[in-house]
Each structure stands twice: as structure tokens, then as C-alpha cells.
Amino acid sequence: MILSDTDIRRRLTDGDLVVEPLADPELQIQPASIDLRLGREFLEFQRTNISCIHPNREGEVGEYVEETYVEEGEEFILHPGDFVLGTTKERVEIPPDLLGTVQGRSSLGRLAIVIHATAGIIDPGYRGQITLELSNLGTAPVALSPDMRISQVIFTELKSAASSPYGSDRGSKYQDQTGPQASRIQSDEEFGGEQLER
Numbered sequence: 001m002i003l004s005d006t007d008i009r010r011r012l013t014d015g016d017l018v019v020e021p022l023a024d025p026e027l028q029i030q031p032a033s034i035d036l037r038l039g040r041e042f043l044e045f046q047r048t049n050i051s052c053i054h055p056n057r058e059g060e061v062g063e064y065v066e067e068t069y070v071e072e073g074e075e076f077i078l079h080p081g082d083f084v085l086g087t088t089k090e091r092v093e094i095p096p097d098l099l100g101t102v103q104g105r106s107s108l109g110r111l112a113i114v115i116h117a118t119a120g121i122i123d124p125g126y127r128g129q130i131t132l133e134l135s136n137l138g139t140a141p142v143a144l145s146p147d148m149r150i151s152q153v154i155f156t157e158l159k160s161a162a163s164s165p166y167g168s169d170r171g172s173k174y175q176d177q178t179g180p181q182a183s184r185i186q187s188d189e190e191f192g193g194e195q196l197e198r
Contacts, residue, residue: 003098003155005029011098017155018093030152035105038150039087039129041179042068042076055183065182075143078113078136085180086132089147096124096161101154102132108150112138115151124158125165128177 003011008029011017019034028035043065053064065085070076078084094100100122104115117133132151136142144150166172174181 001157002032003157005031007157008034008155011095011155016095017098019090019153021090028149033103033152033154035149036102036130036151036153037089037147038132038144039089039179040070040146041087042070042134043085043180043182044068045083070146075145077141077143078134079141080136080139083117083133083135085182086134086144086150087178087180088130088132088151091127091129091178092122092153093127094122094124094155094166096165097158099124099156099158100126101156102130103152103154105149105152111142112136113142113144122153123166123172124162125167126172127167127175129179131174131177131180 008017009025012019012022012025019036022028022034023037028037044067046064046066068076076084076086092100102116102120102122104113108115114135114137115132117135119131119133122130130151130153134144167175
């Protein structure tokens with residue numbers, strides 16, 4: 001069952017679902033979702049002097065990713081074909097009986113901006129800001145302003161609460177993240193890591 005605005009407000013009031021800071025609940029809480037705003041930090045992928053990315057080599061991250069911080073009143077220009085990691089301004093805490101799904105807003109989709117490549121799921125038990133996988137599929141640059149509503153999260157109630165929610169007991173890689181986080185795939189079991197998430 002997908003939570004309606006009534007359900008969302010009740011869960012927020014009860015405190016088991018957390019979305020903060022929720023600057024304008026009347027604006028951000030939609031009929032069956034919550035709009036999330038764009039943060040100020042971005043990770044940009046460098047194109048020069050890189051032969052390829054090796055998913056199993058953590059040390060390479062610093063070689064191909066550069067952090068950008070957008071100051072108050074400035075914009076981040078996302079050019080055609082670009083892929084960057086951004087973040088939501090809001091931090092979420094998902095209880096064990098809910099699944100979050102992050103989607104783009106249709107108004108931005110009509111400008112050819114997509115907010116995730118594959119990572120649309122927020123697992124039960126997750127805490128932290130949400131990394132956005134931003135791409136411009138269009139032919140013109142698009143200016144993105146921090147604090148603009150960039151995405152929406154939909155909450156689905158599970159038939160039963162997860163018995164092993166996202167978190168430290170699972171070796172979950174992104175629990176309590178702040179800002180955009182580069183891939184930590186090298187901690188996956190198949191690359192010799194100890195991460196238990198499957």
C-alpha cells in the first residue's frame with residue numbers, strides 16, 4: 001500500500017518516519033509523496049587522464065571525482081550528456097515497515113533532467129541524505145538551484161516489517177551518509193569486501 005498525504009503526515013507526527021528539515025509541509029507533501037530539495041554539494045566525474053574506472057579500486061575515487069559546492073544565490077549548470085552526483089537537502093529515516101522510492105519531478109523530466117540512473121530504492125532502516133544520480137538527457141544546459149524541489153519520495157508499506165533492515169548489522173555501505181557519496185562497490189563481497197547487502 002502506498003502512503004497517502006494523510007498517512008505520511010500521521011507517520012511524520014508519530015516520529016517513526018523522519019524527513020528533515022521539511023521547510024514547507026504544505027508545499028512539499030503531495031497527495032502520495034514528499035518533494036525533496038536539492039542540496040549544495042555535487043560530485044563531478046572528470047573525463048581527462050582516466051583510462052577507465054575500476055569498481056574494485058577504492059583509491060581511484062579521488063582520481064576521477066571532484067567535489068563542487070554551490071554558494072548561496074549561485075546555480076549548478078548541468079550540461080547535455082553530463083552525469084553528476086548530487087544530494088537532497090533533507091535527511092530521511094525510513095522505518096522497517098516502509099520502502100521509499102525516489103523519483104524525478106515531471107516538470108524537470110520535461111527539461112530532460114533525470115535524478116537517478118538505477119538507485120531509486122530507499123531500503124527499510126535507511127538513515128541519511130539521499131544521493132541523486134543527475135543526468136541531462138537534453139540538448140541544452142539546465143541551471144539547477146540549491147533548495148529547488150528536485151525529486152519526490154513515495155512510501156510503500158510492507159506486508160511485514162523487514163527482519164534485517166538496512167544498517168550496520170548488514171554492513172550497509174551508505175548508512176548515515178551526508179552529502180553525495182561516490183560508489184563504494186569495492187566493499188561488495190565479490191570484490192573481497194565484507195558487505196552483506198544483496
